Amino acid sequence: MFNFEFYSPWFLFLFLLFIPLLIRDISRKKLKGIKVPTVQNMNSSNGILPVLFLLKVSKYIILSCLFVAMARPRTFTISQDRDDTKGVDIMFAVDVSLSMLSKDLSPDRLTALKEIAIQFVEKRPNDRIGVVTYASEAFTKVPVTSDHQVVIDEFKNLNTAELYPGTAIGEGLSVAVNHLRTSKAKSKIIILMTDGVNNVENAIPPQVAAELARNNNIKVYSIGVGTNGIALMPTQVDVFGDLVFTETQVQIDEPILREIAQETGGKYFRATSNSSLEEVYSEINQLEKSDVKVAKLYNYQEYFKIFLWVALGMLVFDALLRWVLYKFLS
Numbered sequence: 001m002f003n004f005e006f007y008s009p010w011f012l013f014l015f016l017l018f019i020p021l022l023i024r025d026i027s028r029k030k031l032k033g034i035k036v037p038t039v040q041n042m043n044s045s046n047g048i049l050p051v052l053f054l055l056k057v058s059k060y061i062i063l064s065c066l067f068v069a070m071a072r073p074r075t076f077t078i079s080q081d082r083d084d085t086k087g088v089d090i091m092f093a094v095d096v097s098l099s100m101l102s103k104d105l106s107p108d109r110l111t112a113l114k115e116i117a118i119q120f121v122e123k124r125p126n127d128r129i130g131v132v133t134y135a136s137e138a139f140t141k142v143p144v145t146s147d148h149q150v151v152i153d154e155f156k157n158l159n160t161a162e163l164y165p166g167t168a169i170g171e172g173l174s175v176a177v178n179h180l181r182t183s184k185a186k187s188k189i190i191i192l193m194t195d196g197v198n199n200v201e202n203a204i205p206p207q208v209a210a211e212l213a214r215n216n217n218i219k220v221y222s223i224g225v226g227t228n229g230i231a232l233m234p235t236q237v238d239v240f241g242d243l244v245f246t247e248t249q250v251q252i253d254e255p256i257l258r259e260i261a262q263e264t265g266g267k268y269f270r271a272t273s274n275s276s277l278e279e280v281y282s283e284i285n286q287l288e289k290s291d292v293k294v295a296k297l298y299n300y301q302e303y304f305k306i307f308l309w310v311a312l313g314m315l316v317f318d319a320l321l322r323w324v325l326y327k328f329l330s
Contacts, residue, residue, distance in 0.1 A: 007072035014067045018060065025056075058318040065311035069304040079297045086291040088127045089144050089185040091176040092117065095194040095225075097135040097167050098160050102195065103245065104231035105274055109195055112274045113225060114155045120281040121148050121155070126290050130179055133158060136166025136200045138175040144183065168200035169256065173209035173220065181216040188218045189288055192260065195225040197253040206256050210263040220264040221284050222257035226250040227272045 006012065094117075096110065105112040121129055129151050130144035139162070141154045173192055180188045190213065198206055213220050231250050234243040254270070261268040267287070271277035 003077070004073070004075050007074060009071055011067055011070040015064070055318065055321055058314055062311050062314045062318070065307040065314065069307040069311065073303045074300050076298050076300045079299065086186050088187045088189060088288050088290045089180055089183045090124070090127055090129045091144060091180050091190045092129070092131045093172040093176040093190055093192045094131065094133050094158065095135070095167060095172065095196065096133045096158055096160050096163060097196060098165055098234050099195050100160055101243065102226065102231045102233040104227035104250070105225070105277070109225050110158060110160065112277060113193060114158055116274070116278050116281055118152050118155050120285060121151055123285055124290065128185070131155065132172055132176045132179070133163065134168055134172030134175070135163035136168050137163055138168065138171040139163060140175060140179065143179055166200040167194060167196040167198055168203040169194055169198045169253070170204035170206040170209040171200070173206060173260065174204045174212060177209060177212045177216060177218055180218050186291060187288060188216070189266070190218060190220045191284065192220055192222045192257070193225055194257070195252060197251055198256060206260055210260040213264045218264060220260050220266040222261045222266065222268045223280055224252040224254055224257055224270045225277065226252055
């Protein structure tokens with residue numbers, strides 16, 4: 001996207017000089033004329049009046065071009081100079097199984113997670129971030145990118161209907177690992193979130209995915225989302241297609257989540273409320289510091305030469321007009 005500016009906009013105030021020039025021209029209107037021995041050929045059919053008009057306005061055109069040239073009009077684009085090897089590459093692996101609509105967090109687990117994760121993204125402007133969702137299978141929503149608006153938009157669009165039911169923790173973790181394994185970042189982390197128990201047969205075991213993460217120097221912060229005890233969970237769909245919620249005992253595979261975190265050098269958290277989930281993200285934000293310093297590079301395209309050439313052309317044109325007119329009248 002191109003932006004426009006004047007480098008020295010105060011030169012545009014020189015246009016105020018036109019005011020006395022216009023006043024002078026108006027006040028001399030009655031006295032204006034060219035002394036010639038006869039006016040026989042001074043009619044519009046001979047083209048003299050248009051020439052006189054051009055001579056009258058040419059000085060304003062020339063001065064306008066010079067004033068604009070001195071103000072230096074230009075467009076510019078902005079690019080970033082950053083060294084991603086000093087930053088942190090972060091991959092979210094988010095459980096989007098149906099149980100994420102449980103009501104023990106307000107208004108439900110998934111909505112609370114989205115809101116707090118977006119706040120986390122906004123606090124890490126210099127890091128590359130991506131998103132993987134999983135249920136019975138895993139799907140890449142956003143590869144790691146520095147375009148955080150894309151990440152935020154995808155978080156807002158997360159829903160529990162996009163994948164087949166189930167909870168395949170190993171699938172979600174392994175897909176996230178695959179995206180980070182070739183990263184050159186100083187630190188590579190995965191934030192793994194689930195509210196259930198690994199229950200999909202023939203899926204990659206969580207322990208195998210954790211080993212893959214460790215072998216690729218990827219740290220995993222695992223988060224169990226859900227209260228301790230009973231929660232209103234969606235258990236079935238009624239004849240009208242609406243979810244039916246039932247009080248159900250919360251079950252989270254904490255031993256597996258702890259094992260994944262310990263295997264990779266990360267940490268396990270339990271988020272039982274909106275505030276505790278927010279504290280989890282705040283702690284991760286403090287644990288993973290980035291050394292990236294982003295510098296903005298401005299690329300300019302100058303246009304003052306165009307106006308100088310126009311001014312020069314008008315000067316030559318004005319001189320030729322006066323010379324032709326002089327010969328015509330002499």
